[in-house]
Amino acid sequence: MQSQNPFFDDLARVAGGAMGALSGLKAEMEAMVRQQFERVTASLDLVTREEFEVVRAMAAKAREEQEALEARVAALEALLAEAAAAPKGTAPKAKAPPKPKT
Structure with a gap:
């Protein structure tokens, strides 16, 4: 659509070009x-995840x-x-704790 005044058409084209340049600048x-x-x-x-x-x-x-x-040492x-x-001369009644699984 062309307006009565070509100045506004030129201004719209310049503004459109500036917006295109700005979006390109933004991407860059x-x-x-x-x-x-x-x-x-x-x-x-x-390090990686x-x-x-x-x-x-x-x-x-x-x-x-x-x-x-720690539990074994405590026991x-x-x-x-x-x-x-x-x-002296009597044995303790408790048994030694079992060794942990490796």
């Missing part, structure tokens, strides 16, 4: 920021083993205290 800026972000994260020496999950599982297993060993200390308190 986003690509540059994304590229810079990827470059920075690559230089940070981050899979590596993190493996180490997490290892830590959970180590924690369980440590808790089992052995109780047995030792009982043996020290008993008169």
